[in-house]
Structures are given as C-alpha cells and as structure tokens.
Amino acid sequence: MSDDLDKSLDEILEAFRKNVKVSTKKYNLQTYKDVFVGSEAVDYLVSSNVASSREDAVILGKSLANEYGLFEHVTRDHEFSDGKLFYRFLDGQRGKRKMDDGTGERLGWQHFLSPVPQVDSGLQPIFPVADLEGVDGRDEHVGAHVWPLDKYNIETLNHVHPPDWVDPAPKKEGSADFYDMVVIGGGTAGLITSGGLAGLGARVALIEEHFLGGDCLNVGCVPSKSIIHSASLVQKLRRDAEHLAENGITIEGGPSAIKVDFGKVMERVRRIRSVISHHDSAERYSKDLGVEIFIGRAKFLSERSVIVNGRTLEFKRAVICTGGYPSLIPLPGLKELYDLGINPGDQPRPAVMTNETFFNLTTQPKHMVVVGAGVIGLELAQSLQRLGSSVTVFARSGKILPKEDEDMALLVQKQMEDDGVTFRLSVQKYISIELTGNVDEENGLPEMKITITENGSNTDLVCDALLIATGRRPNVTGMDLEKAKVKYDDKTGIIINDKFQTSNSRVFSAGDCCSQYKFTHAADFMARAVIRNALFFGKEKHSALLVPYATFTAPEIASVGLYGSDLDKKGIKYRVFEKHFKDNDRSICDSDTVGLIRYRVDAKSDKILGASIVGTGAGNMIGEVTLAMQSGTGLSQMASVIHPYPTKSEVLRQAGDLFNKTKLTPSSKKLLRGLIKAQR
Missing domain, CATH: 1.10.10.10 (Winged helix-like DNA-binding domain superfamily/Winged helix DNA-binding domain)
Known part of the structure; x- marks a missing residue:
C-alpha cells in the first residue's frame, strides 16, 4: 500500500x-x-x-x-x-x-475490525507530568531480575521469557525477511497489535527483549491486585471482628487473633501471576495466534527495517510499544543501594524498590517508606499497612492523588490514616539515604536511614524498606530511533500525531511510551486503533479516546472525562450533581457509607462532561458512566435506567433524579399542579 x-x-x-x-x-x-x-x-x-x-x-x-x-x-x-x-x-x-x-x-x-470507542476530543483531561528533572534514563530493565526462583516464578518465566526459545527461521536463508507489521515491545499494546493483525492474515513479527505481558502481568496490575485482595481480606476480618458483637457473634481473641503469613501472601501473588501468564505466553502467541516471536532487542537499521539477534527484518509498517519504567529520584545513596538490592552478592539485600522489584519480597518489612503519593505508591502502601507493616508516605505535592478532586482524595487519605498509614506530604528536599549497619534478625532486611528537609529543617527516619513511586519514564533508548527518523523526547516518549503515526509515516506507536494514558486498557484500545490506521485506512484519533481509570485503594476512586479544573481552564461552564453513599440504602445496610458520585454536566444541557466516584466498587461503576458518555446518553436519561434495589449503583441513577428536578421551574410546577387539580 x-x-x-x-x-x-x-x-x-x-x-x-x-x-x-x-x-x-x-x-x-x-x-x-x-x-x-x-x-x-x-x-x-x-x-x-x-x-x-x-x-x-x-x-x-x-x-x-x-x-x-x-x-x-x-x-x-x-x-x-x-x-x-x-x-x-x-x-x-x-x-x-x-x-x-x-x-x-x-x-x-x-x-x-474491533471497534475503537471515540468521542468528542474535548473530553480528555490533562494529567500531571512526573518531575524527571535530574533523573537519569537507563538502558536496562531491572524487572529482568526476578526472585525467588520458585516453581511459580519459573513457570512464569517459561511462559513470558522462555530460556530455550528459538527465533523463527527465515523464509529464505541469507536474505532479509519481509513483514506486514513488525511490533517492538510485548506488553499490552504490542500483544493486541500482533495478535489482532495475525488473526486478520498479516505476517507479523513481535520482538520483546524482556518479558511478554509487560508491566501489567509481571510487575503491575496482576500482582498488585493480588496483594490488594489479601490485604482487603485481612482488613475485612478485622473490621468484621469489631462489628460482629452487634450481630450477636463473638470471635475469641477479637481482631488481635488474626495473623498474617507474609511469605504465603507473596507466594499466592506469584502463583496467580504464573496462572495468568500463559495467556501472554510466547507459545500461545506463536502456535495459536500465528505471531512470529523474537526474544531480543530490536534496533532500527533504516526507515523500514530492524535487526534483532543478527536477523534483518524489513517491514511494511512497524509499531513501537515499548512501554515505560519507574524513575529513581536524584537522592544521594539511592542508586547504590538500589543496585545492591538487585545484585546483592554476599551482602544482605536492601529492600530499595520500585514496582519492578517490590513483588520479589518474601519477608515482611517492619517499616516501609513510600516516596510518592500517586496510584502505585498508595495502593502498595495501604496493602503493606493492612498486612502488618508500618508505612510512611513521603511526597512534595502537599496532597495525595493530585489530579483527583481534593475532597475525594481526602476520603482516601482519611481511610488510609485510619488503617495506620502516616503521611508526610510537605517534603521540601530528599537529602540522602544510607545503611545504618543494622540488620533485622527476623526479616533479614538491612536497616536504612533516609534524611529529608521538612518545614525548613532536616529530619531522619529509619526504615527497612523503601519504595520509590514518583513517576515513570518512557522506554525510548537503545533502539536507534534516529536511523528510522522517528522523533522522540526522553521524558514524554515517542512523538506521534493524532493517528498514532510517528515522524516516519511507516512507523506507529501505542501505549505508555507515547501517551499520557498509562493504563493497560488504554494501551489495548490504542493498539486497536493502530491496527485500523496502519493497514486498513482507518482514521482513529488518539484525541478522541474516552478512557476511564481507577485507583484501587480502599475506598476506590475512579474518573472519566474532564475534571472541574480542566473545565475551568477551558472556560467551559458546567453544573455539578452528586449523590453520597450515606444516602444509599445498600451502603447503610453494609455499614459502608463513605463515598459519592459526582457528575460534571454541561451548563445548558444534560451532556455529561466528566464524572468521578469514590467509594467501594467505584472501579466497577465508572464503566456505566463511560458507556453513557460514549453513547451520548445524558444525565437526564440516566435517571430512567432501572437499577436493582438495593445496590450501590443506584447512586448513578439518583444523581440523575437530582438533575431532572432542576428542570421543574416555578412555571412548570404550577402547570403540573393545575393538571392534577383538573383530574380531581
């Protein structure tokens, strides 16, 4: 073409x-x-x-x-x-x-082709950009360092990075192979693109240097939700033990009788990951889906060819789906301890982690410090606290979840504080981190001292685990993008136009390496758009994707569309309609009344411009709002959707009732009263 x-x-x-x-x-x-x-x-x-x-x-x-x-x-x-x-x-x-x-x-x-949901391009919020000033990029995924090598991790590795993998044989020895699509990166975007196109009859090469499945399977969604589940069970048992008496039930020993085996918790995380890993495996994608899998690093040779493991692959189209990786803050001593943590030698392994190494833990930290008050940091902070660690969260922003409405984020912070998490959100500077020389006899973790500037003075905090969750950097180095004439930015990633094309019209990009939407489900639908645009004359636009997202803390918080701050910046007039869970019968029955739904609606119509939900089940409920926005269903119509009683999701409809009440002007009320009288 x-x-x-x-x-x-x-x-x-x-x-x-x-x-x-x-x-x-x-x-x-x-x-x-x-x-x-x-x-x-x-x-x-x-x-x-x-x-x-x-x-x-x-x-x-x-x-x-x-x-x-x-x-x-x-x-x-x-x-x-x-x-x-x-x-x-x-x-x-x-x-x-x-x-x-x-x-x-x-x-x-x-x-x-699989449809890509698209709406008015004006409904995309602006996300805060991670402060990467002074943060060095790197060429190596520390996620390649996996331990312990138990049966579950070995099974996962056999699926996503098989040690005995043999690259596909060339069709003609000694000459370059030609592909309809070369996909670089085997995370969500890469897997969807390669599997989808192979299913349509295209010849597809998928190149992955590290782990198929990307962050989501290996160090993100799957393991984090597994540990959140265990932590939620512990919290539920403790909460139930406190409230059982009013239901006439007594547990001998009360909440203190609940014990956590952290090693077993993390073993379950590894087991769940190993079970799911088959879905993203090299074997499945090659044998079942017809994708030609190469395990190795791709480097561009020209505008239409790459080399991997010494093989030259020419392409009609290519797509870069290399994702991103967590950045380390410029803190003296951090890089040295981090490297020691992944290559310990004969020394005790310090627990200096990002999400790429957090799930390698086998012993429970007594006191973990989390640097960063975003999604990853908060989800893991709350989980560790509920499982029995003492957790302190550091941040410089003055608040958690900076994009969310402040009052909603405070509901999350309040619950985490009730769980025992300590927040120190006004850090002015991170001074240093160093080992104290002590090693905990129970968990074997070296003790560390981190020094920060807070309220104008330096202060020390001792911990045995440090999680850095301050932002992510796109994977754009080591591919010789210049040879392909693909433009990129070290901090924001591959530069694409609205049709996902790079500066080389043959090369596209999707996922974390090119978009502000760093979510698995967003990468999925970007990949679908690339399939259509690259080989099938599609006109799908990045700016028209409507992407919901959720933070799986307790309570959960989820949003879609524009926030009030976005609307204010755009000068768009809007109205707010909200319904609190404390007025919802099911929430009252469940003694779970923290939360609300907040709609942001066009000032002159019932068009939903954005919505946020905080509370139990927010991540599930935001899908219904997304569907309404996708289909052009206004808030007035949401009020006519029958929901089962009693359910929390009734708040979605009840907020619509509030909107409809605003349409009852004094004149219309007078008219309705007249009609009622006329029928007496």
Missing part, C-alpha cells in the same frame, strides 16, 4: 473508478458487458503505488470485493485474483458502494 497513509479510501476508490478499464468481453460464446479483468486491476494498483506488490494488490482487491461490496465476479464463482477473470462493479455504477449497515450508513473498513 502507498506511503501516503492519509490517502482516504474514498480517494483510492475514485482513482480506481477512473483508471480501471471497463469494457465488453466475450468468453465461451458468452458476452459480458461493463466488466474489467482482474490482472488489469492488479496492474493498476501496483503501477499507481496503491499496493506495493501484486500479492498486496490481491489482498486489497479481495477486501474491496468481499467486505466493501465494491465489485464481484461476473458469475459469483470466484474471489478476486490476479488472472483473466471478469469482474463487474455493483449496482451498475463503477465503484458505487452497495453495502450499508442497515441504517443507510456506508460500510467501511471500521465495520470489519
């Missing part, structure tokens, strides 16, 4: 109509009027650079005939081919589209 990816399908069809010769043909004494020859159509597609080869032209022709309904074989006995067969445009017009979706809408490529 042509290098000009912006050429629309309509333009291609128009040129096809003008340039493919239609005439009357005879075959076996039969006359066929207004037909064209398949091989002549292929000649045109190749000579005009619409297709890069005759094989490519046949694939395009089959799609135009079978899926787009543009033309068909004169007797309907054959598919489109590069031969002397006759074809006729449908409906008696050259290139007129025949198919529609039943509503009169013209069918296009987008109807035959």
Whole structure:
C-alpha cells in the first residue's frame, strides 16, 4: 500500500473508478458487458503505488470485493485474483458502494475490525507530568531480575521469557525477511497489535527483549491486585471482628487473633501471576495466534527495517510499544543501594524498590517508606499497612492523588490514616539515604536511614524498606530511533500525531511510551486503533479516546472525562450533581457509607462532561458512566435506567433524579399542579 497513509479510501476508490478499464468481453460464446479483468486491476494498483506488490494488490482487491461490496465476479464463482477473470462493479455504477449497515450508513473498513470507542476530543483531561528533572534514563530493565526462583516464578518465566526459545527461521536463508507489521515491545499494546493483525492474515513479527505481558502481568496490575485482595481480606476480618458483637457473634481473641503469613501472601501473588501468564505466553502467541516471536532487542537499521539477534527484518509498517519504567529520584545513596538490592552478592539485600522489584519480597518489612503519593505508591502502601507493616508516605505535592478532586482524595487519605498509614506530604528536599549497619534478625532486611528537609529543617527516619513511586519514564533508548527518523523526547516518549503515526509515516506507536494514558486498557484500545490506521485506512484519533481509570485503594476512586479544573481552564461552564453513599440504602445496610458520585454536566444541557466516584466498587461503576458518555446518553436519561434495589449503583441513577428536578421551574410546577387539580 502507498506511503501516503492519509490517502482516504474514498480517494483510492475514485482513482480506481477512473483508471480501471471497463469494457465488453466475450468468453465461451458468452458476452459480458461493463466488466474489467482482474490482472488489469492488479496492474493498476501496483503501477499507481496503491499496493506495493501484486500479492498486496490481491489482498486489497479481495477486501474491496468481499467486505466493501465494491465489485464481484461476473458469475459469483470466484474471489478476486490476479488472472483473466471478469469482474463487474455493483449496482451498475463503477465503484458505487452497495453495502450499508442497515441504517443507510456506508460500510467501511471500521465495520470489519474491533471497534475503537471515540468521542468528542474535548473530553480528555490533562494529567500531571512526573518531575524527571535530574533523573537519569537507563538502558536496562531491572524487572529482568526476578526472585525467588520458585516453581511459580519459573513457570512464569517459561511462559513470558522462555530460556530455550528459538527465533523463527527465515523464509529464505541469507536474505532479509519481509513483514506486514513488525511490533517492538510485548506488553499490552504490542500483544493486541500482533495478535489482532495475525488473526486478520498479516505476517507479523513481535520482538520483546524482556518479558511478554509487560508491566501489567509481571510487575503491575496482576500482582498488585493480588496483594490488594489479601490485604482487603485481612482488613475485612478485622473490621468484621469489631462489628460482629452487634450481630450477636463473638470471635475469641477479637481482631488481635488474626495473623498474617507474609511469605504465603507473596507466594499466592506469584502463583496467580504464573496462572495468568500463559495467556501472554510466547507459545500461545506463536502456535495459536500465528505471531512470529523474537526474544531480543530490536534496533532500527533504516526507515523500514530492524535487526534483532543478527536477523534483518524489513517491514511494511512497524509499531513501537515499548512501554515505560519507574524513575529513581536524584537522592544521594539511592542508586547504590538500589543496585545492591538487585545484585546483592554476599551482602544482605536492601529492600530499595520500585514496582519492578517490590513483588520479589518474601519477608515482611517492619517499616516501609513510600516516596510518592500517586496510584502505585498508595495502593502498595495501604496493602503493606493492612498486612502488618508500618508505612510512611513521603511526597512534595502537599496532597495525595493530585489530579483527583481534593475532597475525594481526602476520603482516601482519611481511610488510609485510619488503617495506620502516616503521611508526610510537605517534603521540601530528599537529602540522602544510607545503611545504618543494622540488620533485622527476623526479616533479614538491612536497616536504612533516609534524611529529608521538612518545614525548613532536616529530619531522619529509619526504615527497612523503601519504595520509590514518583513517576515513570518512557522506554525510548537503545533502539536507534534516529536511523528510522522517528522523533522522540526522553521524558514524554515517542512523538506521534493524532493517528498514532510517528515522524516516519511507516512507523506507529501505542501505549505508555507515547501517551499520557498509562493504563493497560488504554494501551489495548490504542493498539486497536493502530491496527485500523496502519493497514486498513482507518482514521482513529488518539484525541478522541474516552478512557476511564481507577485507583484501587480502599475506598476506590475512579474518573472519566474532564475534571472541574480542566473545565475551568477551558472556560467551559458546567453544573455539578452528586449523590453520597450515606444516602444509599445498600451502603447503610453494609455499614459502608463513605463515598459519592459526582457528575460534571454541561451548563445548558444534560451532556455529561466528566464524572468521578469514590467509594467501594467505584472501579466497577465508572464503566456505566463511560458507556453513557460514549453513547451520548445524558444525565437526564440516566435517571430512567432501572437499577436493582438495593445496590450501590443506584447512586448513578439518583444523581440523575437530582438533575431532572432542576428542570421543574416555578412555571412548570404550577402547570403540573393545575393538571392534577383538573383530574380531581
């Protein structure tokens, strides 16, 4: 297909109509009027650079005939081919589209691929950018250091980084292989892109240097939600033990009788990860899905070729899905202790961690310091506190979850403080960290002293674990992007246009390495957009993605669309409608009344511009709001959606009732009262 990816399908069809010769043909004494020859159509597609080869032209022709309904074989006995067969445009017009979706809408490529939800591009919030000043980039994933090598971690590694993996053999020895798509990076975006395109018949190479499954499977969503589950069970048992008496139930020993085996908790985390890892495994993607997997580092050789493990792969299109990695703050002593933690030698291993190494823990820290009050830091801080550690959270922002509405974030902070977490959110400077020389006899962790500046003076805090959760840097080094003429920024990542294209029109990008939306589900839908845009003339836009997101603390907090701060900056007038869980019957029954739903609605209509939910189940409930925004369902209509009683999700409807009450003006109320009187 042509290098000009912006050429629309309509333009291609128009040129096809003008340039493919239609005439009357005879075959076996039969006359066929207004037909064209398949091989002549292929000649045109190749000579005009619409297709890069005759094989490519046949694939395009089959799609135009079978899926787009543009033309068909004169007797309907054959598919489109590069031969002397006759074809006729449908409906008696050259290139007129025949198919529609039943509503009169013209069918296009987008109807035959997984849909990408898109809305008004004005509904994307602005996220705070991590402060990476003074933070060095690195070329190595410390996530490649995995321990302990028990049966569960070994099973995971066998799935996502098999030690005996053999790269696919070249089709022709001694020459470069050609692929429809080369995918660099095997996280969510890379897996979705490669699996999706291979399923559509494309030849796809997927290159991953470290672990298939990326952060989500290995050091993110899967292990973090597993430990959150265990921590929630502990908290529930303690809470229930405190409240059982009013239900006539007594547990001997009360909450203090609950004991936690931290080693077993982390073993379960590893077990859950190993079970799920098969889904992202090299074996599944190669044998079941038809993707050619290469385990190694990809480097660009040119604008249309890469090298991996000494093999040159040429491509029609490529997509960079290399994700990101946690950054280390510029704290004297930190890098040395961090390196010692992943390469300890004969010394005790200091627990200086990011999320990439946190899940290697096998013994429980007594006192963990978390630097950073964002999503990762808070989820793991609360979990460790509930499992029995003492946790202190440091931050310089003055508040937690800086993007969320402050009153909602404070509900999360209050619960975490009730759990026992200490917050020190006004750190002015991180001075140093060093070992004290003491090693805890129970957990074997070396003791550390961290010095900070707070309220104008220096203060020390002793801990045996440190989690750095201050931001992420995109993986953009070590690929020789300059040779591919792909522009990037060390801090923000691959530079893309709204169609996910890089400065090299053949190369696309998706996921954490190019977007502010650093979520697994966002990477999934970016990949779907890349599939459509790269090889199927799609026009999906990054700016039109509507992405909900959730922080899985207790209470959870979830949002979609624009915040009040975004609307204020844009000068958009809006109204707020909210319903508190304390007024929800199910929440009262469950003794779980902390939380609320907050809608931000256009000032002159019922259009939902954004929403936030804090409380138990917020992550599940935000999906219904996202669907409403996606489908153009206004808040007034939300009030008419029947929800089961009693459920927490009723608050979504009840906030709609509040909106509808605002439509009852004094005049309308007077009119309604008159109607009631007239019927007496």
